[in-house]
Amino acid sequence: MEPTKNETEKGLVTAIASYAVMALILAALPLFFSTYGQGLMTRFLIFALFAMSYNIVFGYAGLLSLGHAAFFGAGGYTVAILKFHYNIDLFWITAPLGILVATVIAALFGIIALRAYGIYFLLVTFALGQMLYSLTWNVKWFSSPGMQGITGIPLPDLAIPGFDLNTTRFYYVVLIFFLASVILLHRLVRSPYGLALVGIREDESRMEAVGYDTWLYKYTAFVISGLFAGVAGILFTYYNFFVSPNHLGIVTSFLPMVMAIMGGLGTFLGPVVGAAVFIFVENFASIFAPQRWPLILGGLFVLTILFAREGIGVYLWRLWKGVSYRFGSSKG
Amino acid sequence: MDWFVINLLNGLSYGMVLFLIASGMSIVLGAMGITNLAHGAIYMVGAYVGWTVAMHWKATFGLGLLAGGLAAGLVGMAIERGLLRRLYKQPNEQVLLTFGFVYIITNLCLWIWGGWPRMPFTAEFLRGSFEILGKTYPKARVAIILVGLILAIGLWWLQDKTRMGAIVRAGMDDKETTMVLGINLDRAFTVIFFISSFIAGAAGVLGAQLLGPRTSLGLEVLLLALIVIIVGGVGSIQGALLGGILIGVIDTFGRAVFPQLAMFTMYLTMIVVLIVRPTGLLGRKV
Numbered sequence: 001m002e003p004t005k006n007e008t009e010k011g012l013v014t015a016i017a018s019y020a021v022m023a024l025i026l027a028a029l030p031l032f033f034s035t036y037g038q039g040l041m042t043r044f045l046i047f048a049l050f051a052m053s054y055n056i057v058f059g060y061a062g063l064l065s066l067g068h069a070a071f072f073g074a075g076g077y078t079v080a081i082l083k084f085h086y087n088i089d090l091f092w093i094t095a096p097l098g099i100l101v102a103t104v105i106a107a108l109f110g111i112i113a114l115r116a117y118g119i120y121f122l123l124v125t126f127a128l129g130q131m132l133y134s135l136t137w138n139v140k141w142f143s144s145p146g147m148q149g150i151t152g153i154p155l156p157d158l159a160i161p162g163f164d165l166n167t168t169r170f171y172y173v174v175l176i177f178f179l180a181s182v183i184l185l186h187r188l189v190r191s192p193y194g195l196a197l198v199g200i201r202e203d204e205s206r207m208e209a210v211g212y213d214t215w216l217y218k219y220t221a222f223v224i225s226g227l228f229a230g231v232a233g234i235l236f237t238y239y240n241f242f243v244s245p246n247h248l249g250i251v252t253s254f255l256p257m258v259m260a261i262m263g264g265l266g267t268f269l270g271p272v273v274g275a276a277v278f279i280f281v282e283n284f285a286s287i288f289a290p291q292r293w294p295l296i297l298g299g300l301f302v303l304t305i306l307f308a309r310e311g312i313g314v315y316l317w318r319l320w321k322g323v324s325y326r327f328g329s330s331k332g
Numbered sequence: 333m334d335w336f337v338i339n340l341l342n343g344l345s346y347g348m349v350l351f352l353i354a355s356g357m358s359i360v361l362g363a364m365g366i367t368n369l370a371h372g373a374i375y376m377v378g379a380y381v382g383w384t385v386a387m388h389w390k391a392t393f394g395l396g397l398l399a400g401g402l403a404a405g406l407v408g409m410a411i412e413r414g415l416l417r418r419l420y421k422q423p424n425e426q427v428l429l430t431f432g433f434v435y436i437i438t439n440l441c442l443w444i445w446g447g448w449p450r451m452p453f454t455a456e457f458l459r460g461s462f463e464i465l466g467k468t469y470p471k472a473r474v475a476i477i478l479v480g481l482i483l484a485i486g487l488w489w490l491q492d493k494t495r496m497g498a499i500v501r502a503g504m505d506d507k508e509t510t511m512v513l514g515i516n517l518d519r520a521f522t523v524i525f526f527i528s529s530f531i532a533g534a535a536g537v538l539g540a541q542l543l544g545p546r547t548s549l550g551l552e553v554l555l556l557a558l559i560v561i562i563v564g565g566v567g568s569i570q571g572a573l574l575g576g577i578l579i580g581v582i583d584t585f586g587r588a589v590f591p592q593l594a595m596f597t598m599y600l601t602m603i604v605v606l607i608v609r610p611t612g613l614l615g616r617k618v
Binding site: 116 | 361367415419423424425427428429431432433434435436438439440442443551554555558559561562566592593595596598599600602603606607610611612615
């Protein structure tokens, strides 16, 4: 059923209102948290952004990529190298360069990876990511002396007089990037372009028959997704003060996949829910059972598959709808 | 010349271990459409159990091999029967579930066996070395090459000449028709999964000479298996054998010639294969 113009406008108002509420809550949260809690929130936002970027290529375009950390790590390594080798930490230089490098690598990898289909696509993206991992692991230029990786990267310089970044302020920098990305990506997936991606996911040959250049759609989705992963990687390196080959490799590539699946694949905010669950479970498990947190995390994946197959985000949404239906408070 | 032969033998023995690791995963992926990322973790279970039986309890190496294979086979079968069978044709869910098991199995191994890596070990009669072209060469590595070749022939026969193999190949091409013809594919799949995990576990004991039991194996071995499958192609014993030997030899020579670029030659091979033949050297068309 086509929504009438009135309904579309109403939907838009609801969307804007709900995003405004989300932004306000996220902006107010640090007031109630210690520095540690703020750090955790920063980490959550960065990974939520990373997972959302992955969701474009996986959830919407339906391409199961296992090398998404390549772009995350490429952005992260770029700002780390700029600081370590050239002593540049002016954010307005490092961030655009980091995004550029991540996007260029995504553009190159996309050409190779999109030669393959299905499970082979997964294998190819994995291989490309591991190649970067191996490069940074073996070439000394990518490491501080005696390290695997570059350490001691301070928070960037924003070049605003009298305003030096600290943990709390950096949270707001990350929040701004997060919200801007949410808005941009939301517009992207709701546009005809985003709908075409879903069409390709559901039935590529039909879309081709209708006259869409499906390769170009998938390719641009791959590159856009890499760009936003690069943004997350840049923020993560500054948050973490350290970047290592692992941030380009398979261990990191799994994270957005796991978050996106856990939260609810192909739903817009599912990956954010997945990131929240992952980061907070990881944190509390590592506090209360430091030896056993991988066990708990692994168990969580299995339980998600068994009991919340469509993702925890979708599950919560259903639960909420069921509750509101029972109390008759809204039409849902 | 002897430099070349020694490295070639090293590469071949490494390649045989890689073949054993990748063969099961490749068949499971090709025949059942299951992406089992826990395959490396299952290999690790075999390696640890084999170490416990052969070295800790001081039973024979053969018993260790059997115990490692059985333990791995049972773990694999439990995952398949209990969980994976509900997830046929759902690659996303398979990836999440089996990667969850990488975490779980790795942590359980850490719990049971502790974090210290075990020394490489092998059978009593394979310790020591013999002379080859005036150089000494460890017996164990030659044994690995021989055992690997025998297993390769056996698996090849199983795949191409037996009813079991025919069912697998039929299931790969058209699952529905195969089932309509009265073949119990569910049971066949469980058997395949058990065999695949058994081989991985036995490879964990056999390969303990090259990749000693340690808790990082789950991911390390998964990486190697994926690379071999990419190069050789999904779904056949021949592909896994070719991929394993190729990667084993190239990686060994790569390390000998450019020590500072360890592993890079392996990835480079993979990229070249992907560009030339995206489905792997002997891959089936999908």
